[in-house]
Amino acid sequence: MAKRKPKTKKTPRKTFKLPSFKLSNQQKLVLGSFLVIFGIILCIAFISFFFTGEADQSNLTHFTNRNTETKNWLSKTGAWLSDLFIQRGFGVASFIFSGLIFLSGIYVLMNLNTAKLRKHWFWGTLIVIWLSILFGFFKTNTDILGGTVGFELNSFLQDYIGKIGTSLLLLFGLITYLAIRFKVTFESITNLFKSAKKDLKEEFADANKDTIIPVDNNLTDEAEAFKEAFEINLEKQPETKPEPTPEPVKVVKTEPISAPLEVNVAEGEEEEELEMQVEQVIDEDAERNNLANKLVDDFGEFDPTLELSKYQFPPLDLLKKYDTEGITINQEELEANKNRIVETLSNYKIGIASIKATIGPTVTLYEIVPEAGIRISKIKNLEDDIALSLSALGIRIIAPIPGKGTIGIEVPNTNSTIVSMRSVIAAKKFQGSDMHLPIALGKTISNETFVVDLAKMPHLLMAGATGQGKSVGLNAILTSLLYKKHPAEVKFILVDPKKVELTLFNKIERHYLAKLPDSEEAIITDNTKVINTLNSLCIEMDNRYELLKNAMCRNIVEYNKKFKDRKLNPNDGHQFLPYIVLVVDEFADLIMTAGKEVETPIARLAQLARAIGIHLIIATQRPSVNVITGIIKANFPARIAFRVTSKIDSRTILDGSGADQLIGRGDMLYTQGNDLIRVQCAFVDTPEVEKITDYIGSQKAYPEAYLLPEYVGEESGTSLDIDISDRDKLFKDAAVVIVTAQQGSASLLQRKLKLGYNRAGRIIDQLEAAGIVGPFEGSKARQVLIPDLIALDQHLENEI
Numbered sequence: 001m002a003k004r005k006p007k008t009k010k011t012p013r014k015t016f017k018l019p020s021f022k023l024s025n026q027q028k029l030v031l032g033s034f035l036v037i038f039g040i041i042l043c044i045a046f047i048s049f050f051f052t053g054e055a056d057q058s059n060l061t062h063f064t065n066r067n068t069e070t071k072n073w074l075s076k077t078g079a080w081l082s083d084l085f086i087q088r089g090f091g092v093a094s095f096i097f098s099g100l101i102f103l104s105g106i107y108v109l110m111n112l113n114t115a116k117l118r119k120h121w122f123w124g125t126l127i128v129i130w131l132s133i134l135f136g137f138f139k140t141n142t143d144i145l146g147g148t149v150g151f152e153l154n155s156f157l158q159d160y161i162g163k164i165g166t167s168l169l170l171l172f173g174l175i176t177y178l179a180i181r182f183k184v185t186f187e188s189i190t191n192l193f194k195s196a197k198k199d200l201k202e203e204f205a206d207a208n209k210d211t212i213i214p215v216d217n218n219l220t221d222e223a224e225a226f227k228e229a230f231e232i233n234l235e236k237q238p239e240t241k242p243e244p245t246p247e248p249v250k251v252v253k254t255e256p257i258s259a260p261l262e263v264n265v266a267e268g269e270e271e272e273e274l275e276m277q278v279e280q281v282i283d284e285d286a287e288r289n290n291l292a293n294k295l296v297d298d299f300g301e302f303d304p305t306l307e308l309s310k311y312q313f314p315p316l317d318l319l320k321k322y323d324t325e326g327i328t329i330n331q332e333e334l335e336a337n338k339n340r341i342v343e344t345l346s347n348y349k350i351g352i353a354s355i356k357a358t359i360g361p362t363v364t365l366y367e368i369v370p371e372a373g374i375r376i377s378k379i380k381n382l383e384d385d386i387a388l389s390l391s392a393l394g395i396r397i398i399a400p401i402p403g404k405g406t407i408g409i410e411v412p413n414t415n416s417t418i419v420s421m422r423s424v425i426a427a428k429k430f431q432g433s434d435m436h437l438p439i440a441l442g443k444t445i446s447n448e449t450f451v452v453d454l455a456k457m458p459h460l461l462m463a464g465a466t467g468q469g470k471s472v473g474l475n476a477i478l479t480s481l482l483y484k485k486h487p488a489e490v491k492f493i494l495v496d497p498k499k500v501e502l503t504l505f506n507k508i509e510r511h512y513l514a515k516l517p518d519s520e521e522a523i524i525t526d527n528t529k530v531i532n533t534l535n536s537l538c539i540e541m542d543n544r545y546e547l548l549k550n551a552m553c554r555n556i557v558e559y560n561k562k563f564k565d566r567k568l569n570p571n572d573g574h575q576f577l578p579y580i581v582l583v584v585d586e587f588a589d590l591i592m593t594a595g596k597e598v599e600t601p602i603a604r605l606a607q608l609a610r611a612i613g614i615h616l617i618i619a620t621q622r623p624s625v626n627v628i629t630g631i632i633k634a635n636f637p638a639r640i641a642f643r644v645t646s647k648i649d650s651r652t653i654l655d656g657s658g659a660d661q662l663i664g665r666g667d668m669l670y671t672q673g674n675d676l677i678r679v680q681c682a683f684v685d686t687p688e689v690e691k692i693t694d695y696i697g698s699q700k701a702y703p704e705a706y707l708l709p710e711y712v713g714e715e716s717g718t719s720l721d722i723d724i725s726d727r728d729k730l731f732k733d734a735a736v737v738i739v740t741a742q743q744g745s746a747s748l749l750q751r752k753l754k755l756g757y758n759r760a761g762r763i764i765d766q767l768e769a770a771g772i773v774g775p776f777e778g779s780k781a782r783q784v785l786i787p788d789l790i791a792l793d794q795h796l797e798n799e800i
C-alpha cells in the first residue's frame with residue numbers, strides 16, 4: 001500500500017526583496033510628485049532637444065557659465081539632461097526612461113505594488129538598449145536616434161559578429177522578448193504582432209478610447225483606473241482615416257473566447273468581414289483549480305492506514321511447514337488404479353481410447369476418453385461399481401468434465417498430502433492478487449493454489465458434517481485476509497456459539513474486529529446478541545448506502561477511491577469504509593433459537609450488502625432445508641461443501657450430489673453458481689492461528705474495536721419505567737403463566753403462549769417493571785415475586 005508522503009510544507013519561492021525603506025505618507029507624496037515632475041521635465045527636455053539640440057551643442061562645455069545662452073525649453077539643465085540621455089546615452093529610446101520615472105512617481109504616490117514596477121524597469125531598460133542598438137545599426141556615426149551607447153554597442157557587435165550577426169541578434173532579442181513577455185508560442189506566431197501591440201497597450205494604456213474601449217474586468221480598484229489614465233498610448237494610429245459611414249467597431253467586452261462576443265455593427269450596413277482580434281487565451285491548469293486535486297497535490301492521497309502506519313503484516317514464518325507436503329507420485333498406485341478402472345469399464349463393455357492422470361494433494365483425477373459410441377450416462381451409472389472395484393471411498397465421477405470433453409474419475413490417494421496454509425499464502429497467485437478480499441482456500445486437483453475473492457462471491461455458505469474441516473476452513477479464510485488486508489481495510493464480526501472456535505481472535509479485537517458499542521466482548525457467543533448485531537449491521541448497511549448515495553458512487557470501491565482522492569468531505573460524514581466480514585460459525589444453532597429474527601436480517605444483508613462491502617460467511621453442520629432456507633440459499637451463490645453424510649444434505653448445499661462422496665479432512669467442493677471445483681482446503685492449525693493473532697495483537701492498535709451503530713432492540717426494554725398502557729396484550733396471560741409455574745423465564749412464555757423470542761423477552765421486562773418477576777440472573781430463571789394467582793390479582797388491581 002502506498003504510504004502517505006510526509007507532509008512537506010511548500011517553501012515559498014525565494015524572491016529577491018529590496019531593502020524596504022518605509023516611507024511615511026508625506027514622504028511618499030514628496031518623492032512621488034518629484035518623480036512625476038522629473039519624468040515630465042525629462043520628456044519636455046527630450047522633445048525640446050530635437051529642435052534645439054544642435055544649437056545647444058556648442059554651449060554645453062560652457063554650461064557652468066551663467067551667461068551662456070541655451071535654447072532648450074528647460075534651459076541649461078534641459079540641454080545637459082537631454083545631451084546626457086540622448087546624445088551620450090541611448091538616443092530616442094531615452095523617452096522610455098522619462099516614462100519609467102514618471103510611472104515610478106505614480107507608483108509611489110498610489111502606494112502600488114513595487115514588484116510590478118521593478119518588472120516595468122527591467123523590461124523598459126532592455127527595450128531601451130535594444131532600441132538604441134537597432135537605431136545605431138543604421139548609422140555609421142553617433143546620432144541622436146541610437147545615441148553613443150547604440151553606436152558603441154553596434155560597432156562592438158559588428159566587429160565580432162558582423163552586420164548580419166548583429167541584425168540576427170536583434171531579431172533574436174525581439175523574439176525572446178515577445179516570447180517571455182507576451183507568452184508567444186509558435187502557434188500564435190502569426191498573431192505575434194497583434195499580441196505585442198496589445199501587451200504594449202497594457203503597458204501604456206490607450207488614450208484613444210473612442211476607437212476601442214477595452215473593459216477590463218480586473219481593474220476594479222481606483223488605483224488601477226488611475227494608472228490606466230496615466231499610461232501612454234504608443235499604439236500606432238491607423239494610417240487611413242476611418243470612413244465616415246461605418247460606425248467604429250465597439251468591442252463591448254473582452255472575455256475568454258468561450259464567452260459570447262458582442263459586436264455592434266451599424267444597422268443597414270451590409271455584413272462585411274470584420275477583423276476581430278482574438279485574445280490569446282492562456283490555458284489554465286484546470287486540474288490545479290480543483291480543490292480535491294489541490295489537496296491531493298498538497299497532502300497526497302488519503303491513506304486509511306496512516307493511523308497504524310507502522311503496522312506489520314504477519315510474516316510467513318508464523319505458519320508451519322509440513323513434512324507430508326508436496327505431491328509424491330506413487331507409480332504403482334497409479335498403475336493399479338488405472339488397470340482397475342480399465343478392467344471395470346471393460347467388464348461393462350466400455351472401451352477406453354485414452355487415459356490420463358492428474359495427481360492432486362488428496363485425489364488423483366483420471367481423465368478418460370471413451371471409445372466412440374459409448375454413452376456417457378452409462379459410465380455415470382457405474383459410479384458405485386467402479387468405487388467397489390477400486391475399493392476406495394470418495395470416488396466421484398464427472399461425466400463429462402466441463403469444457404474438456406473427457407470423463408473424469410476422481411480417486412483418493414492412499415497417502416494424502418497436507419496442503420499447508422503457508423504454501424498457499426506464499427503462492428504467487430495469492431501474493432500477487434489484486435482482489436479486494438482474496439482468500440486462499442487451498443489447492444485444486446491439479447495442485448494449483450485456489451484463490452477466490454470474497455468481495456465477488458459476495459457471500460459464502462459453508463456446510464459439512466462435524467469433524468470434516470469447517471473450522472479449519474473458516475480459519476483459513478480469516479488467515480488469508482489477515483495476511484493480505486490492513487486493519488484499516490477489513491473488520492470482522494465473529495459469531496461463535498461454540499464459544500471455543502474463534503476465541504483466539506479476541507487478541508486482535510482492536511485491530512480487526514467490529515462490535516456493538518455496549519458489548520464487552522467482540523466475539524459474539526450469545527445468540528441474543530447476534531440478533532442485535534445483525535440488526536445493527538443492517539443499520540450500518542443503510543448508513544453506508546446513504547453515504548454512497550450522497551457521494552454518487554455505486555459501490556464501496558468507487559466510494560473509497562473517491563474518498564482517497566479527497567473528493568469527499570469528512571465534515572459531511574464521509575469516511576473511509578472498511579470491508580465488514582460477518583462470520584457465523586454455527587448457523588443451525590442460531591436458526592433453532594432465534595428463527596425468523598435472525599433469518600430476516602441475514603436475508604436482507606445477503607440481498608443488499610454486497611455493494612457496500614458487507615460480506616457474510618455462514619457455516620453450518622446441518623445443511624437441512626430448515627436451516628438453509630430458500631431465501632438464504634438464493635442469496636448465497638458461493639458455497640463450500642465439506643463432506644456431508646447424506647446425498648440429501650449434499651443436494652441442500654450444492655443443489656446436487658458430490659459432497660457425500662468427499663473423503664473429509666478438508667476435502668471440499670466449491671461452487672460459485674456453476675461448476676463444482678474440488679479443492680483440498682489449506683490446513684491451518686490452532687497454534688498457527690494463535691501465533692498470528694499474538695503477532696498482530698502485540699502491535700499498536702486502534703483505541704477500540706470498530707464500533708457498529710447502536711441498535712435499540714425491541715427486546716432491550718430493560719428500563720423499568722414501562723408505561724402500563726404500553727404493556728403487551730398478552731401481559732396478563734403471561735403473568736398468569738409465570739406465577740402459575742413459579743418460573744420467570746422467557747422460553748416458558750415462548751412455549752406456552754407461542755411467542756417469538758423478542759416478544760417474550762419484552763413481556764418479561766414488563767413483568768419485571770410491574771414487580772412480578774425479579775431482575776435478570778444470567779443463565780438462571782428469574783425469581784417470581786408473586787406467590788400465587790390471588791396475590792397477582794391483588795397486585796395488578798393495586799397498580800391501577
Ligand SMILES: Nc1ncnc2c1ncn2[C@@H]1O[C@H](COP(=O)(O)OP(=O)(O)OP(=O)(O)O)[C@@H](O)[C@H]1O
Nearest residue numbers: 465466467468469470471472473665666681682683
Ligand atoms: N484441510 C485440512 N487438512 C488436513 N486435515 C484437516 C483439514 N481440515 C480438517 N482437518 C482435520 O480434521 C479435523 C477436524 O477439523 P475441524 O475442526 O475443522 O472440523 P469441523 O468441521 O469444524 O468440526 P466441528 O463442526 O465439530 O467443529 C482437524 O483437527 C484436522 O485434523
